[in-house]
Amino acid sequence: MDVLSISKNRYTTKAYDPTKRIPQEQFERLLQILRLAPSSINIQPWHYFIADNDAAKQRIAKSLVGKYAYNAPKVLDSSHTILFCTKADITEQHLDKILNQDDVNGRFKDEQTKQDQKNGRAGYVDYYRNEKGDVQRWAENQTFIALGQILLAAGIEGIDATPIGGFNEDIISEELKLAEQGLIPSVLLTLGYRSENDFNAKLPKSRLVKEDIFTKL
Numbered sequence: 001m002d003v004l005s006i007s008k009n010r011y012t013t014k015a016y017d018p019t020k021r022i023p024q025e026q027f028e029r030l031l032q033i034l035r036l037a038p039s040s041i042n043i044q045p046w047h048y049f050i051a052d053n054d055a056a057k058q059r060i061a062k063s064l065v066g067k068y069a070y071n072a073p074k075v076l077d078s079s080h081t082i083l084f085c086t087k088a089d090i091t092e093q094h095l096d097k098i099l100n101q102d103d104v105n106g107r108f109k110d111e112q113t114k115q116d117q118k119n120g121r122a123g124y125v126d127y128y129r130n131e132k133g134d135v136q137r138w139a140e141n142q143t144f145i146a147l148g149q150i151l152l153a154a155g156i157e158g159i160d161a162t163p164i165g166g167f168n169e170d171i172i173s174e175e176l177k178l179a180e181q182g183l184i185p186s187v188l189l190t191l192g193y194r195s196e197n198d199f200n201a202k203l204p205k206s207r208l209v210k211e212d213i214f215t216k217l
């Protein structure tokens, strides 16, 4: 498989064929990509809401009104839509959960190694919270790594996709009671298959030239 060709050919789908559905087994593979995404100190600060039926997509589309209305058909005509959320804060409870999962997965040879991992993580979280002063921004950066991974994976799987940052955060937060769950909404992702009418499928890709973005030291 030529990953560069995948990168050149994947694109942001602007209109979906509502009659086509991603096979469940293939969708589950994409969810595994999200689960396996790397994150700083393996903090995994994300949670995903999955809409694979009309009622669920309608709930998401409530946040696609006003200046975001142009994104609503993408959600409604998609096969699956995923709302990427990020933990609003990194709690002790979350740190314990990750540590225990590391333990269950056999990462520690003894109690000391486990303690070292616990202290190391706490140190980083303190640094981002107190010295850098924005633990939420750091956490959300990790969620966007997962977005990047699934966008490429979808291309490899032959599935069309649209990352959507244009949605009303307050409406989606209220609809899904995100604050009560300690979450903030980060980004939407629609998945499915392009419509024949998708103007964007026919447009050439546009990127800055390499001289603008790379500096050889």
Ligand SMILES: Cc1cc2nc3c(=O)[nH]c(=O)nc-3n(C[C@H](O)[C@H](O)[C@H](O)COP(=O)(O)O)c2cc1C
Residues within 6 Å of the ligand: 010, 011, 012, 013, 014, 071, 162, 163, 164, 165, 166, 167, 187, 205
């Ligand atoms: C975080 C993020 C948010 C985006 N939000 C939207 C959006 O709300 N609506 C939309 O149509 N495209 C959205 N896009 C798609 C970008 O416009 C697109 O990725 C960019 O123009 C590059 O084009 P390509 O993906 O076709 O290569 C978003 C992309 C990213 C990464």
